[in-house]
Amino acid sequence: MVKEKKTGFQYAAFLIALGIVYGDIGTSPLYTMNAIIAGNAHTADLKALVIGSISLVFWTLMLITTVKYVLIALRADNHGEGGIFSLYSKVRTSRLKWLILPAMIGGAALLADGALTPAVTVTSAVEGLAGQRFGDLVFPTGVDFVVPVVLIILLVVFALQRKGTTKIGKLFGPLMLIWFSFIGFFGLLQVIQYPEILKALSPVYALEILFSPDNQLGLLILGNVFLATTGAEALYSDMGHVGKKNIYFSWPFVYTMLVLNYMGQGAWVVLHQASGTNLNLFFDILPNNWRLVGVVLSTIAAVIASQALITGAFTLVSEAISLKMMPRLRIAYPNAFRGQMYISFVNWLLFLAGCAVVLLFQTSHNMESAYGLAITVTMLMTTLLLFEFIRSKTKLVYAVLFAVVFASIESLFLFASLTKFIHGGYFTVILMLAILSVMVFWYYGNKRREALSFNNDYLSLKDYRRQLMQLSTDPEEPLMANNLVYIVNVHDDYRIKKSVIYSLLGARPKRAKLYWFVTIKESINPYEKSYSVDFMGSTNMVRVVLNLGFKVDPQVEYYIRQIAKSLMKQGYLEPQKVRYGLDKNRAIGDFKYVLTNNYYTDLKTVSQISSWDRFLIGGRIWLQSHSVHLRYFYRLRRSDTIEEVVPLFIEINQE
Numbered sequence: 001m002v003k004e005k006k007t008g009f010q011y012a013a014f015l016i017a018l019g020i021v022y023g024d025i026g027t028s029p030l031y032t033m034n035a036i037i038a039g040n041a042h043t044a045d046l047k048a049l050v051i052g053s054i055s056l057v058f059w060t061l062m063l064i065t066t067v068k069y070v071l072i073a074l075r076a077d078n079h080g081e082g083g084i085f086s087l088y089s090k091v092r093t094s095r096l097k098w099l100i101l102p103a104m105i106g107g108a109a110l111l112a113d114g115a116l117t118p119a120v121t122v123t124s125a126v127e128g129l130a131g132q133r134f135g136d137l138v139f140p141t142g143v144d145f146v147v148p149v150v151l152i153i154l155l156v157v158f159a160l161q162r163k164g165t166t167k168i169g170k171l172f173g174p175l176m177l178i179w180f181s182f183i184g185f186f187g188l189l190q191v192i193q194y195p196e197i198l199k200a201l202s203p204v205y206a207l208e209i210l211f212s213p214d215n216q217l218g219l220l221i222l223g224n225v226f227l228a229t230t231g232a233e234a235l236y237s238d239m240g241h242v243g244k245k246n247i248y249f250s251w252p253f254v255y256t257m258l259v260l261n262y263m264g265q266g267a268w269v270v271l272h273q274a275s276g277t278n279l280n281l282f283f284d285i286l287p288n289n290w291r292l293v294g295v296v297l298s299t300i301a302a303v304i305a306s307q308a309l310i311t312g313a314f315t316l317v318s319e320a321i322s323l324k325m326m327p328r329l330r331i332a333y334p335n336a337f338r339g340q341m342y343i344s345f346v347n348w349l350l351f352l353a354g355c356a357v358v359l360l361f362q363t364s365h366n367m368e369s370a371y372g373l374a375i376t377v378t379m380l381m382t383t384l385l386l387f388e389f390i391r392s393k394t395k396l397v398y399a400v401l402f403a404v405v406f407a408s409i410e411s412l413f414l415f416a417s418l419t420k421f422i423h424g425g426y427f428t429v430i431l432m433l434a435i436l437s438v439m440v441f442w443y444y445g446n447k448r449r450e451a452l453s454f455n456n457d458y459l460s461l462k463d464y465r466r467q468l469m470q471l472s473t474d475p476e477e478p479l480m481a482n483n484l485v486y487i488v489n490v491h492d493d494y495r496i497k498k499s500v501i502y503s504l505l506g507a508r509p510k511r512a513k514l515y516w517f518v519t520i521k522e523s524i525n526p527y528e529k530s531y532s533v534d535f536m537g538s539t540n541m542v543r544v545v546l547n548l549g550f551k552v553d554p555q556v557e558y559y560i561r562q563i564a565k566s567l568m569k570q571g572y573l574e575p576q577k578v579r580y581g582l583d584k585n586r587a588i589g590d591f592k593y594v595l596t597n598n599y600y601t602d603l604k605t606v607s608q609i610s611s612w613d614r615f616l617i618g619g620r621i622w623l624q625s626h627s628v629h630l631r632y633f634y635r636l637r638r639s640d641t642i643e644e645v646v647p648l649f650i651e652i653n654q655e
Contacts, residue, residue: 016246017242020172021239021241024121025234026180027121028230030282034280048209055203055204064379069232070251082240083240086240089319091388102385107325107435109375111435115354115431119358124282128282183261183282184260191260191267194267221416226416318331322549324446330632356427370425373418383407384403387400441619445620445623458498460496465538474511477511480511483564483590484592486503487520488518490519499644503644514576518544518556523548531559532544554634565588592642595630
């Protein structure tokens with residue numbers, strides 16, 4: 001009985017993995033072989049080209065997806081989470097501060113290239129319907145039919161995101177099982193008709209075709225072959241949704257079905273001596289009476305692939321916000337599913353980018369020319385971070401061997417993909433640089449601001465304990481709140497911004513029974529909710545450090561109230577008697593939150609700041625003024641809050 005339950009659980013987990021992590025790589029047969037054959041439309045020996053190309057696809061999937069990501073990268077999980085930012089969180093140390101750069105570059109490239117995924121997959125699927133005859137019904141051909149249908153599908157997919165995908169997500173697994181079985185079965189039928197295609201399993205043919213005159217593109221053919229493995233990085237990023245064991249369990253099935261379909265397409269090309277740029281090989285291998293089924297299934301698979309990308313983008317951006325690489329954005333949690341989130345700004349930005357791709361390139365063939373360039377950059381950056389991970393776990397020689405092998409392979413793919421720049425790759429490169437510039441301004445602008453102001457603009461909170469204790473009991477000052485909460489970074493040596501001390505003890509002192517100083521730190525564990533408390537040797541000052549993972553809803557008011565109740569229950573804090581109100585028996589009084597915003601100081605008047613620092617800090621402040629307010633980000637919208645505006649630098653010592 002126990003064995004049956006375990007088996008049933010394994011199959012359920014298998015289906016979940018199919019529906020979540022394989023959407024991108026699972027739809028690559030829709031366009032990969034088209035791009036390879038179109039790039040060698042006038043080859044003399046089609047058979048040699050096909051066998052060699054499929055051999056390249058097989059061994060690319062083997063080396064990049066299977067060895068690097070499934071067997072190695074999945075071991076570098078961060079409390080079950082994967083992806084380049086989770087990997088960076090795991091390997092970063094004070095000695096390796098420079099690793100922030102490859103993490104930023106890789107994350108920006110992954111987000112940028114992801115803008116093409118929904119467009120290229122949905123367009124490839126819908127193109128299978130164009131011109132098809134089903135009885136008396138003949139579907140139109142050309143972009144006038146395909147483009148509007150694709151845009152409508154994209155609109156529906158992105159519009160549904162805000163409601164969450166828990167219910168419909170339960171269907172993704174069975175649907176993707178049908179999809180992979182479908183593509184594997186019809187690929188196998190073609191392989192049976194031309195079993196010689198199995199020669200592609202030998203790496204000899206992969207190496208030969210790279211330098212063969214039958215391959216008119218030479219090494220540049222790798223730019224099209226790479227399309228078969230673009231979903232490998234997404235597979236690693238989505239690990240947290242299904243667990244590494246389920247990927248280990250499901251990948252052999254997915255890999256087999258993908259290879260069968262690629263071989264089936266290749267067999268069909270050889271048997272029909274088909275070449276040119278107008279091929280749609282995925283649908284060409286299907287019998288006429290199965291093409292409508294193929295279109296429906298491919299469209300569903302494309303939607304699921306888009307869904308996986310969108311969910312992954314939300315996770316990626318949330319990680320970047322937690323790591324202070326990107327500005328604060330409004331994050332919603334549509335339902336109770338663990339870790340599921342929705343970021344409206346990211347959702348609609350991806351939608352607009354996808355629509356721009358569809359309107360700009362219009363056909364999947366044109367999109368293929370632009371697809372995959374940026375993701376090679378992400379893979380190289382992941383290799384660099386994995387080198388540090390492997391070096392920390394085993395001997396240096398193994399880390400060096402890993403880095404040399406995979407950096408060499410991925411550098412070849414990057415070189416081959418550079419030709420895509422003028423054919424549309426510029427779109428993702430521009431988008432990547434735009435995202436990267438936001439990260440640079442936000443992260444380094446803040447770092448430079450803190451470095452320049454730390455010695456002049458910070459004071460020790462402990463030096464003001466006596467004044468705050470006297471203020472709490474001073475009857476001549478009006479009571480502002482029972483609990484006055486500052487969300488502010490208190491350093492380990494109790495240094496705090498001078499503006500906070502000025503706010504507390506300035507022209508109008510703020511009297512409260514308890515002063516709370518709340519520091520929010522990003523946790524390595526994505527799901528962690530923990531805290532530490534320090535009374536700093538006082539009876540009315542509480543320093544709280546909240547450790548929150550990026551997948552935790554930052555409900556600061558709720559957490560502080562729970563901490564206060566716990567401290568009172570344990571006797572660390574005295575109960576706060578309430579004389580009036582609906583519930584006079586409650587043991588804790590009111591809370592008032594003070595939020596401080598920097599306003600832009602004219603940095604040109606500060607001689608100690610270089611032009612580069614002015615540029616970075618100015619950009620950081622501009623982004624801050626356009627990001628989500630702390631009141632919304634920390635779920636304080638319904639709380640009693642005060643917003644105070646303070647100068648960026650209160651005082652700079654002049655020599």
